[in-house]
Amino acid sequence: MKKIILSIIMLSAGMVAMAQHAPGTVTLQPKVGLNISSMTDADDADPRFGVAAGAELEYQVNSFFSISGGALYSMQGLKGSDDVDVTMKLDYINVPIMANFYVVKGLALKAGIQPGFNVNSKLSASDNKVSGSVDMGDITKTVDFSIPMGISYEYKNFVVEGRYNLGVTKVFKDKELNIGGESIDLSGTDSKNSVFQFTLGYKFEL
Structure with missing residues (x-):
């Protein structure tokens, strides 16, 4: 029984070792x-x-483990749709550092x-008659x-x-947002980004 278990472990390890890029390899994706x-x-x-690109x-490091780092332009925020269509546009340059x-x-x-580093922060609103936007840079x-968690599958790079x-x-900072002469107090908000991200990439060995 011990020999059978050992054989299965060695076979599984060999399959994983053959599946990944060789230890010491650096790839750009x-x-x-x-x-x-x-x-x-x-x-x-x-x-x-929104779009994520980078x-x-x-x-x-070895057949089972790697580390990665990158830079991604990430369009984030949210939308609201009552009587007026509202879009909060928060765009970042994100720098994910991952254990794989x-x-x-x-x-x-x-x-x-x-x-992540904010590069754009605006609130846009429109209805059937008017539209406009407010710069939110002072309060963002x-x-x-953030903590990124995910799963990936690689096939032929x-x-x-x-x-x-x-x-x-x-x-947001603990400040007030002024819109059309009205102030919205943000000191009591606890808003944090929440983003699902789906990407397609291609690995080049360097």
Whole structure:
């Protein structure tokens, strides 16, 4: 029985070892995809659909484990639709730093940390008669932190990935937002980014 169990373990390890890039390999993965974003305390809001695009570098430590880091332009925020269509546009340059665990051929489980840097912050509104936008840069924090978790599958260097970015820092400063002469106090809000991200990439060995 011990010999059978040992044989199965060795066979499984060999299959995983053959499935991944060789230890010491560095790959570059350009990627593009879709964000479905909202905020943790916005139960009555609709998600904003946006683009995620960028590239990641990955270093294969051994047959089972790698580390990666990258930069992605990420369109985030949310939408509301009552009498007036409202879209909160929060765009970031995110820098995911990931630990990747290869569990079976081509399949990796991922987790890490992700600082993000706000590059656009606007609130747009429109109805049948008028439309306009308000710059929210003064009330939006410049740096955002989140915890990315995901799963990816690689086949012939093409990589399909699903990832969830759970925000851990508040999006807004404790200030007031002025819209059309009216002030909205944000000091009591605890809004954090919540983003589902789906991407397609291709790995190049360097």
